[in-house]
Amino acid sequence: MRSLSKTNLADTAVEAIRNEILRQRWAIGERLPNEAALSAMLSVSRGTVREAVRVLVSQGYLETRQGSGTYVLSTADTSRPLTMARRAGLRDQFEARLALDAQAARLAAMRQTPAVIAGLRGLLTERGNYEGGDKAAFIARDLAFHQAVIAASGNGVLTGMFDFFSTLITETIEATLGEDLPEPDMAAHAAIVDAIESGDPDAADAAVRRFMAPVLSALDRLLMS
Secondary structure (H helix, E strand, O other), X not given: OOOOOOOOHHHHHHHHHHHHHHOOOOOOOOEOOOHHHHHHHHOOOHHHHHHHHHHHHHOOOEEEEOOOEEEEOOOOOOOOOOOHHHHHHHHHHHHHHHHHHHHHHHHHHHHOOHHHHHHHHHHHHHHOXXXXXXXHHHHHHHHXXXXXXHHHOOOHHHHHHHHHOHHXXXXXXXXXXXXXXXXXXXXXXXXXXXXXXXXXXXXXXXXXXXXXXXXXXXXXXXXXX
8 A cells, every 4th residue: 555645635545545445455344454554554644544434434335343443344346336247246146135035034924923023113213214424334224124034034044144145235235325226215124024024924025025126127227238
């Protein structure tokens, strides 16, 4: 990482650190060097590094953990439209997620309890709609809701699969917050909870498929364009 000499050091620090993230100098989940180390690498003040990290957190590249440090959240370039390769890869990810979510929703409908439904509705309220701002925090809230749906299945293997693929699932959530793909709204999420509460596994399966359909259709259009 080269030292910086441009006038706007904060913006240039953002660009330099982001470029290293996109080159995967640090893997997803890996902790970045501390403020002092990054300051020395870039030859800028620790305050400039702190501001650059704040910007990259807001853009969804990094996340800060109190008392632990700053970690890579995504190595995908969210500043550019989806490339053809990433579009194809995302479709595979969404298809796999659909299979996992649909089966989990079926089992959740068969095993639902008032406490489980109340928990899902509470997480959905906390999730809210994305209206800009802290992308990483929103992704974490959305992931928590979907993780709870998987847990509601009562199937430990499905829960383990979700945890194992959580990075890929996070990428699918992040992809819907850009300009290329539609983000499923609160109504689509609530429909899954309603279907689970109904106790009808077919209805729960169908709700998940309706939830995913607009995203898959948009990806198909992008792949054909």
